[in-house]
Amino acid sequence: MIETHQNGPLARLCIVTTSFDEFVAERLDGLLRYATVLTDDPYLAQDIVQDVLLRAQERWAKIDSPPTYVRRMVTNEYLSWRRRAVRRVVPSSHEVLDAISPPAADPSVAYDERDEMLARLATLPRKQRAALVLRYYESYSDEEIGDVLRCATSTVRSQISRALATLRDTARPLPTILTTGAGE
Amino acid sequence: MSQPARDTETLLRDSLERLAERAPDGREVRNALVRARQARRRPRLALVAVAAAVVAVTVGVSVVVTWPSRVPPAAGEPVLGYAPGWLPAGFTEQYRSAGPATTPQVRRWFAGPSRIELSAFSTKDPEWSATALRIAALRDQVLIHGRIAMLTGSTTSAVLTWSPDETHVLRAEVDAVPSARAVAQRIAEDVSESEPIPVRGEARFGPLPAGLRETATTVSGMSAAEATTTLEAGPVRATVGAASPGIGGSVPVMVRGVPGAAVADLVTVRLASGRWLTVSGKVPRAELVAVAAAVVLDPVPDYGWLGS
Numbered sequence: 001m002i003e004t005h006q007n008g009p010l011a012r013l014c015i016v017t018t019s020f021d022e023f024v025a026e027r028l029d030g031l032l033r034y035a036t037v038l039t040d041d042p043y044l045a046q047d048i049v050q051d052v053l054l055r056a057q058e059r060w061a062k063i064d065s066p067p068t069y070v071r072r073m074v075t076n077e078y079l080s081w082r083r084r085a086v087r088r089v090v091p092s093s094h095e096v097l098d099a100i101s102p103p104a105a106d107p108s109v110a111y112d113e114r115d116e117m118l119a120r121l122a123t124l125p126r127k128q129r130a131a132l133v134l135r136y137y138e139s140y141s142d143e144e145i146g147d148v149l150r151c152a153t154s155t156v157r158s159q160i161s162r163a164l165a166t167l168r169d170t171a172r173p174l175p176t177i178l179t180t181g182a183g184e
Numbered sequence: 185m186s187q188p189a190r191d192t193e194t195l196l197r198d199s200l201e202r203l204a205e206r207a208p209d210g211r212e213v214r215n216a217l218v219r220a221r222q223a224r225r226r227p228r229l230a231l232v233a234v235a236a237a238v239v240a241v242t243v244g245v246s247v248v249v250t251w252p253s254r255v256p257p258a259a260g261e262p263v264l265g266y267a268p269g270w271l272p273a274g275f276t277e278q279y280r281s282a283g284p285a286t287t288p289q290v291r292r293w294f295a296g297p298s299r300i301e302l303s304a305f306s307t308k309d310p311e312w313s314a315t316a317l318r319i320a321a322l323r324d325q326v327l328i329h330g331r332i333a334m335l336t337g338s339t340t341s342a343v344l345t346w347s348p349d350e351t352h353v354l355r356a357e358v359d360a361v362p363s364a365r366a367v368a369q370r371i372a373e374d375v376s377e378s379e380p381i382p383v384r385g386e387a388r389f390g391p392l393p394a395g396l397r398e399t400a401t402t403v404s405g406m407s408a409a410e411a412t413t414t415l416e417a418g419p420v421r422a423t424v425g426a427a428s429p430g431i432g433g434s435v436p437v438m439v440r441g442v443p444g445a446a447v448a449d450l451v452t453v454r455l456a457s458g459r460w461l462t463v464s465g466k467v468p469r470a471e472l473v474a475v476a477a478a479v480v481l482d483p484v485p486d487y488g489w490l491g492s
Binding site: 024028029032033034035036037040041042043044045046047049050051053054055056057058059062063069073076080113114117118121132133136137150164167168171 | 192193195196197198199200201202203204206207208209210212213214216217220221278290294295296297299301336337338341343359360404406410412414421423427429430448449450462464
């Protein structure tokens with residue numbers, strides 16, 4: 001077993017010859033993290049990874065490149081789920097949360113920014129989200145993303161470009177109010 | 185003091201890393217893999233018990249089922265309306281999903297790493313309403329029974345999309361299959377409208393809390409022994425299967441009158457049958473408990489087609 005990286009380009013350059021059990025031992029956590037980032041739902045992520053591995057286990061010997069195959073299947077499963085669920089998912093509403101507890105500028109602001117970003121991510125079309133995850137979480141090249149999503153490199157670039165534009169356009173300036181409750 | 189502007193891409197990376205920290209531990213998946221391996225070693229006779237009252241006659245990929253007396257189906261029972269007349273050898277069906285209104289109908293067959301998916305979408309769904317026009321404008325066209333179809337893909341993966349009539353869009357996806365484009369076309373040419381095939385798992389929703397509406401029922405698994413039924417209602421998902429979810433850090437909660445567990449956006453309980461009912465979704469926990477309480481269990485699910 002040569003591989004040491006859970007994700008990233010190096011992981012895909014290594015030639016992997018491993019048993020299914022070794023693969024699961026070394027890769028499962030990374031797969032679950034990837035699926036969670038993709039789906040924004042840890043339970044759905046678990047279901048998807050489980051389904052894919054159950055099928056992979058059946059004919060492990062016939063799979064040429066298990067890391068590529070399994071990750072691609074996880075992505076396909078996500079796109080299939082989302083094809084049905086895209087209209088039904090209700091993204092977290094910060095307006096509602098803000099009405100209950102207005103956001104405040106405090107040392108944990110980085111946390112709030114990431115929350116805000118995840119809420120914006122939840123509004124993207126499934127393929128755009130998958131492209132962003134592959135680029136910014138898995139560090140895939142445009143060609144590799146195109147291979148996973150079964151589209152041309154130019155399409156990948158345009159999906160990512162549009163997704164980033166949406167994320168920038170919908171960014172809200174963070175409030176600067178302090179909510180210590182202390183009077184002047 | 186205003187916050188310093190953060191680069192979108194840097195913030196995106198940070199956010200995705202943070203989301204990744206919510207990933208479940210792998211214990212349940214490992215357990216499921218072990219169970220699947222053990223199940224395959226047991227005599228196949230055990231599978232018969234699950235569907236003892238179901239008479240299933242399998243010819244090719246068509247399944248005719250005679251139903252015993254059973255829990256009455258929900259109104260608007262999900263059905264599949266299209267069936268392939270031909271598939272490459274070695275594929276077994278492992279996934280059926282459908283729902284009311286415009287919910288897509290999806291069937292999947294697997295042969296090791298290879299996958300075939302047949303989906304039917306309603307043109308009443310805005311996402312698919314203009315598909316015929318889009319296909320007509322593309323270059324990668326083929327004809328399926330005189331209707332223009334769009335065929336994309338490579339030598340091992342292909343997607344063929346066509347409209348058999350004014351009300352549906354069909355799609356045949358072929359993945360990790362040699363000569364994928366030719367296979368997709370052959371499958372598409374033999375797809376026909378079928379008698380409605382119900383998707384009947386081991387559970388269905390009972391009355392749902394206000395604002396939730398049933399959207400899909402999915403039955404999946406490599407065989408009857410490994411079957412899972414998943415029900416969806418907007419952001420809420422209910423699953424009945426052999427696997428328990430990860431419940432580390434959970435708190436006790438009464439579900440269906442017996443002690444269960446609650447963690448984050450999920451409640452789960454082990455049923456008298458030994459199966460696990462899990463309801464999850466980003467709604468108040470009380471709603472998850474209410475959904476779980478109302479789920480109607482079906483002692484005679486239609487799992488006979490799984491793996492055939």
